[in-house]
Amino acid sequence: MPSSPRIDKGEGFIRAHDLLEELQSDIHRAYETLENDSESQYLRRFVVRATFSFIEACIETIKLEVRSNIRTELFTPDLTDKEKETLGSLHVIGDRRTDKQLPLDANIKRTFRLAAKIWGLDSYQLTTSGEGFVDFLRSKDARNRLTHPRTYYDIQVTDDDMHCHMIAYQWVLGEFSRLFRARVEDIARSLPPKDGKRLLQGSGV
Known part of the structure; x- marks a missing residue:
């Protein structure tokens, strides 16, 4: 399996659509497998890891689009220091060694x-007042315990x-879809x- 893009075959560096599609497929397969053994902690942990891989890829996909727009001067915004910190390096692929690792909830909100600011989407605002965001925060805390366990119960x-x-x-997917729908419109x-x-019509909006 390729570990780097085949430029000679027309492959892109990021392939963001393929990335998200593959990670969504992982989530669906994880739940399908879990249906056959719903009490399996191994399979439950696989669902968690697949879910958060997708969530973090959504955030990076948005940043990828924003970086591209700024690099090509499609948008030339005046960014605050906080916004620059959120966006990270303007290179095609950010330097993970220098980009600041933000807490996931802060990363989502700020991204x-x-x-919405870069694309001038006055009609879009991230929904954080409902049950979806509350459950996202609970889910994030459970994921953090799982990935940084101190006791048996953490896993x-x-x-x-x-x-x-x-x-x-569902909340992240819904907000991601709503953001890009607002942009296409x-x-x-x-x-x-x-x-x-x-x-x-071509975008399915």
């Missing part, structure tokens, strides 16, 4: 807010944890009506 994934992980996945409004309609 979505920054994308046990409870039924309540599983509920929160499912809601966290905004781009469509800037095009001639016929082209805008074609864009909306």
Whole structure:
């Protein structure tokens, strides 16, 4: 299996769409497998890891798009120090050694807010007032215990944890889809009506 892009075959450096599609497939397969042995802690932990791989890839995909827009001067915003810290390196792939690792909840809030600012999406605001965000925070705490265990109980994934992980996945996926839908609609409004309609139809919006 390739561990680096085959540029001679037309492969991209990131392949963000393929990345998200593959990670979503992992989540679906993880749940399907878990149905056959719902009490398996091993399989439950696999669901957690697959879920948070997808969540973190969503955040990085947004940053990738924002970095690209700034590099190509499609947008030339005046970024605050906090926003620069959120975005990290403007290279195609950020330098993980120098990019600041933000807590996941802060990373999500700041990344979505920054994308809405860069893209001028006045109609979009991350929804953090409902049950989805609360369950996301609970899910994140359970994931942190799992990945940095201190006791045997830290690696046990409870039924309540599983509920929160499912809601966290649905909440992030929903917000990610809503953000990009708002962006596509905004781009469509800037095009001639016929082209805008074609864009909306092609994107499934």
